Amino acid sequence: MQATSIGKIGIEFDQRNNRVKGIIPKVIGKNTLPIVEEYLTHSDHLADKTGATRITMRFFSSHTSYDSIKELGKKFGYTLEAIIPFDGISVYYLGKNADDRKSDPSLLAIERKKALEIRRTLSKTEVTLGPSFRIERMADEHVEQLHELYRLTFTQYPFELNPQTLRSIMESAKVLVAINSEGRIVSSLVGESIEIPLENSEIERIRLVELSEAATHPDYRAKGLLSFLVRQMVETIKKDSSVKTIIYGEARASHIPANVILRKNGAVYAGTLEKHCLIESVRNIPEEGIFENLNVWYFQ
């Protein structure tokens, strides 16, 4: 199985999370809406065939298509869950869940209210790293320790976090770790990226970078470690500007610090993905079950 949070171009059945997941490499305009219909029909068939309880589709479109996409999604039973506005070709997230994979509406309302409150907090001008920590890019020697950190942090994750998957993430993504004075990894963040060639578009390619696998050892939380990693990650990704890049994170809606960090470090709230994936860790809001609602936050 694939070790990826971001997913692949095209439509696939993701068995572990029991969902159909898609990235459509096309820019949809008012005249090309039938393309979306084709993809939604195909996804519906795949969900019927596999028994998937969620379908989540991402595609690109201009702002002006907002109403038509929302309407079209509705016709097929989808909700327009989030939009990342970007340079004339925003990312649209359409989602649809089976009745037995829905969030309790009152808990979802609390989570949304919290996200909107956090949205109003100000970004920090700078973040500092305490003198007893250093940041490194993940290397082979870190695999075992990182595995231990994730084992301690997550009881469920969208894919298995084991030494093998961690090695494969290290090879394909940027992984930053914070190390304490005793040489232990105490915090970690992955920047996973995918380059998407875009059809029907003046922009030939776009790169999505998802900040994921964020974890800080329970004894080291609220010391600004993850904030520092986020800042460093975003700054280095922005420096490499050979391709137009959208940087975003999908934070567990039930876990306040995950959202606070993104907001305070400059990200903007883009919407909520309902019961998007299998993920379990400490919660501040008592969401139920093993699937989690995720808030999308993007960096400008």
Ligand SMILES: CC(C)(COP(=O)(O)OP(=O)(O)OC[C@H]1O[C@@H](n2cnc3c(N)ncnc32)[C@H](O)[C@@H]1OP(=O)(O)O)[C@@H](O)C(=O)NCCC(=O)NCCS
């Ligand atoms: C999310 C997580 C990685 C944060 O790591 P961290 O190193 O403690 O994060 P930081 O110290 O940089 O930032 C936490 C921020 O949240 C704030 N915060 C924490 N709890 C809060 C609450 N209940 N209400 C408001 N703010 C809160 C802290 O004050 C801090 O902000 P500040 O730096 O302005 O003071 C850590 O809590 C964790 O490992 N959680 C479990 C795994 C997880 O859910 N990961 C995210 C998956 S989406």
